[in-house]
Amino acid sequence: MASPNCDERPGDVAVDLLVIHCISLPPGDYGGQYVEQFFCNQLDPAVHPYFEEICGLQVSAHFLIRRTGELLQFVPTHLRAWHAGQSRFGDRDKVNDFSIGIELEGTDDTAFTDLQYDVLTNLSVTLMSAIPGIPLSNVVGHSDIAPGRKTDPGESFDWARYRNDLEQQVVR
Numbered sequence: 001m002a003s004p005n006c007d008e009r010p011g012d013v014a015v016d017l018l019v020i021h022c023i024s025l026p027p028g029d030y031g032g033q034y035v036e037q038f039f040c041n042q043l044d045p046a047v048h049p050y051f052e053e054i055c056g057l058q059v060s061a062h063f064l065i066r067r068t069g070e071l072l073q074f075v076p077t078h079l080r081a082w083h084a085g086q087s088r089f090g091d092r093d094k095v096n097d098f099s100i101g102i103e104l105e106g107t108d109d110t111a112f113t114d115l116q117y118d119v120l121t122n123l124s125v126t127l128m129s130a131i132p133g134i135p136l137s138n139v140v141g142h143s144d145i146a147p148g149r150k151t152d153p154g155e156s157f158d159w160a161r162y163r164n165d166l167e168q169q170v171v172r
Helices: 034-039 049-054 114-130 159-169
Strands: 006-008 017-023 063-065 071-073 079-081 099-105 139-141
Touching: 017 114, 034 063, 063 114, 099 114, 114 159, 139 159
Parallel strands: 017 099, 017 139, 063 099
Antiparallel strands: 006 079, 063 071
């Protein structure tokens, strides 16, 4: 699914960061088409009161992993998706310039599914193999690059499980 919410990356910036997010629309509801509509600027604000608050936002991610394990891509990895907002990693601002955004369908306080972890790990390994500049230490949550502003992927995301799975599969 092609999102219009992307643009060219700066020519002198290499991708070296994966950012894990979570999203559900309306919050806590799963399985509908609202996230896709949101990322493609097609969300109808009349459908739900929450949509009135967010309908004017232009955001996207490179990937979305549904609770069923279905993987959707919205932005090619060579382009800059608009997922990080005002953010900082180390001494660098404008995290969208050098990162890939992966959304998990979910909320901060709901456990993610085994299928989501499996697909997330496989996708991460694929990306880290194709883009050799992404070390394991550069796989972070949205909360890590926008502390105080964002909390996702949240307390229910099992970082130990995910990092262990990554470490077992990533060959450097």
